[in-house]
Amino acid sequence: MYAVNEKGFYGDFGGAFIPEMLYGNVEELRNCYLDILTEDSFQNEFHSLLRDYVGRPTPLFFAERLSVHYGAQIYLKREDLCHTGAHKINNAIGQILLARRMGKQRIIAETGAGQHGVATATVCALMGMECVIYMGAIDIQRQSANVARMKMLGAKVVPVYSGSSTLKDATNEAIRDWINHSEDTHYIIGSVVGPHPYPDLVARLQAVISAEIKVQLQEACGNALPDYVVACVGGGSNAAGAFFHFLDEPEVKLIAAEAAGHGIDTDKTAATTFRGSAGVIHGSMTLLMQDQFGQIVEPHSISAGLDYPGIGPMHSFLNASGRAKFYAVTDQEALDAGYFVSRMEGIIPALETAHAFACLDKMKFETSDVIVVNVSGRGDKDLPTYIEHFKNIEE
């Protein structure tokens, strides 16, 4: 009941609000994605690359010290151990295999923090395909290491100066590129956003996360169903993947961490379910941050990966239906949680993931509760921000 319907909607959210110039591209994708994804040859190639190239299955690690601290059974799904350092590669691998089967020669993508850009540049190098990454000019300055990685992998990184020169504008620019190169180009969207079928396509490709959790949890504690699954939500692709196979298991509580930035009662926030309202962004009807006239408002989060003014339509529906519970985590809470987890488990999480960890402080558990936290990415890329922060602690 939480799956997308045949019109591309999750409840009132989703759809394909696209100009006619994109109709052909999106229709082509919509007509073939399910057939291709379910082909044996696709599944074989996808899963062998996930195994041999990405390093899947990623471990499900019992976090003993965190478990003692919180008085519950805490497991960490280690997406941070994926090749390129985050879950983003799962989707990039799947979509490039799809693009090849559709006969496309050129790949474009948007990126904010650069993780999806790096994942896309990586799979393009692997497949020998032309790769163009759109990135806001401001993000290019903030994420120079990832820009260098993309270039080293052979991608062309195009700076976007329009609007606020960040992720939403990079997405607009990638969409314009797709309009201008409709025949030969596939657009690899990095999250469960955009016009139908993208949210469903990306969720299905990331669903490998929850498929593995079920098997691993069954093995670890004799029950495939945890009490809680906790994940951060920017657009929401890692959460979509971690929730996917639990959506229809009502006893599994789904917890989503949004970036509150400086706080949900300030203008410097990215907590879309708290501060947003229904509208159209990037071809989809969903919750987004906007002013009274429907102009999209620039969000704020210390984590570039959560610094997006909307959330995927599936998450808008999970929020509206009460299936998932959303927490807003401030920049400071996320930094503290990232610092704490590093010291407790020897894992430096990405700032995005740190938001998910910070939810644990806001929840009440029974000692028997089994909690899976999706560790969506590793924190190497965030070291400058962490260092900035723990200067204050250490000094």
Add this chain to the structure above:
Amino acid sequence: MTHSKLSSLFDSNKKILSIYMMAGYPSLEDTIPIMEALQDSGVDMIEIGMPYSDPLADGPVIQRAGTQALNNGMNPDVLFRQLESVRGRIHIPLILMGYFNNVLQFGVERFCKKAADLGISGLILPDLPFDLYLSQYREMMESYGLSFIPLLTPQTSDERIRLMDDYTNGFLYAVSASATTGAQTSFPKQTLEYFDRLKSLSLKNPVIVGFGISESEHINQVYSRLQGVIIGSAFIRSVKGSMDLRKDVEEFVRGLIGG
């Protein structure tokens, strides 16, 4: 009756020169002087662009004009106030062009009612898909006498074009290429073939071509096949930084139609 303005324009069988302008650009209060100058210069129809923060179907010139207009303080309330003040002075058909989210947040029906009250003939909402228009908004828009103007591209199938033609009553907006901008000085062969295909469909509605038109050569190529043209980016460029809007608008239009 608002949409009779459109029908009487098209009934005259003359070739249509239509200009796209950005509301509130270059300055907030330039909307009305530009509209008046366009009318006085002999332009047949005006598309008034409503600026949006994320205009994904527009090229860089219109994007920048939109950003400027937003910074100038343009929004639907201001635009409707400006249009109110010019009532009775503009006789040529006016079309509002904007993105669906702005209309949605205003309230679709409230927006349509307001537009109709102000004598607007039609709406171009590039990111409102045609099937959604049909299932949710057609009846309401028609009840206010507003024409929904669908976009079509070289990739749009004949079948889909006929569907759009059957269920609208203004004109069809043919995007010259499946692209957000065009920089060529005359249309390539495949674009002309596309125009010929549109002509051969013998549609009920007139077909007006937009995107990538900046030279009189483009206009002649369209006029010999279809009913008219819409010029956007080239016009926006011509009023950018203008010290004398009336003169610059008149010169721009004269440059296009000769005279």
